[in-house]
Amino acid sequence: MRIETSRFGTVEVDDARTIRFPKGLLGFPNHTDYVLLEAGDDSYFWWLQSTQTPDLAFVVTDPGVFVPTYKVPLREEQIEDLGAATLDEVQVFVIVNKRENMLTGNLQGPLIVGVRERVGEQLVLSDRRFTTRVPLMEMANKVRAASA
Amino acid sequence: MLVLSRQRDETIMIGDAVEITIVDIRGDKVRLGITAPREIQVHRKEVYEAIRAENTAAARVQVDDLAAADRQLRSNHTRRNGAANSVARP
Numbered sequence: 001m002r003i004e005t006s007r008f009g010t011v012e013v014d015d016a017r018t019i020r021f022p023k024g025l026l027g028f029p030n031h032t033d034y035v036l037l038e039a040g041d042d043s044y045f046w047w048l049q050s051t052q053t054p055d056l057a058f059v060v061t062d063p064g065v066f067v068p069t070y071k072v073p074l075r076e077e078q079i080e081d082l083g084a085a086t087l088d089e090v091q092v093f094v095i096v097n098k099r100e101n102m103l104t105g106n107l108q109g110p111l112i113v114g115v116r117e118r119v120g121e122q123l124v125l126s127d128r129r130f131t132t133r134v135p136l137m138e139m140a141n142k143v144r145a146a147s148a
Numbered sequence: 149m150l151v152l153s154r155q156r157d158e159t160i161m162i163g164d165a166v167e168i169t170i171v172d173i174r175g176d177k178v179r180l181g182i183t184a185p186r187e188i189q190v191h192r193k194e195v196y197e198a199i200r201a202e203n204t205a206a207a208r209v210q211v212d213d214l215a216a217a218d219r220q221l222r223s224n225h226t227r228r229n230g231a232a233n234s235v236a237r238p
Contacts, residue, residue, distance in 0.1 A: 139220065
């Protein structure tokens with residue numbers, strides 16, 4: 001499958017790699033189909049690229065890397081809805097944003113994906129410990145030349 | 149907006165499948181019980197809006213914004229733990 005993307009040009013991906021979010025994402029209810037593109041070799045990040053709109057893509061990451069205490073409680077029905085049989089078949093991602101020098105993760109609205117059927121959903125968590133902007137890492141400033 | 153008055157234990161129906169019951173009223177706070185089919189998501193509006201707004205902002209991130217992140221993470225010797233599973237039973 002060939003997809004057009006604004007960030008990466010034309011990308012060739014296996015059809016089987018499509019991830020479907022039947023309810024879309026919050027604010028993007030009609031954008032149901034995506035592929036995960038690696039941000040680079042051995043990267044901590046992926047791009048969740050819409051296959052429907054070239055300009056629509058989100059940086060996502062595995063929250064466990066940055067926030068080891070983070071747990072998303074899932075009910076049986078939620079696991080089933082993803083076409084998964086067990087918790088092990090569910091992968092969690094969070095959408096990453098950048099504000100000034102800080103990369104933040106939306107841990108209040110995680111994306112859960114059943115790896116077998118490649119069906120996903122964005123959850124809204126009521127646990128107030130985790131916000132929509134949990135700091136993940138601060139980007140170091142480039143060294144600036146001293147001004148006269 | 150349709151405005152109805154209800155007392156404790158009374159219920160409102162929305163369509164055929166959604167029910168909202170006043171479970172408790174205490175001072176300023178109302179506890180609502182909501183019955184809805186699985187496909188209909190029920191959330192506190194401000195949380196829903198916050199996630200929606202954050203999604204919209206995050207959709208503006210470009211490749212350059214990430215450029216130094218991986219280099220920095222590697223140089224901090226953070227191990228990438230793909231096996232960490234952030235899901236649990238409630």
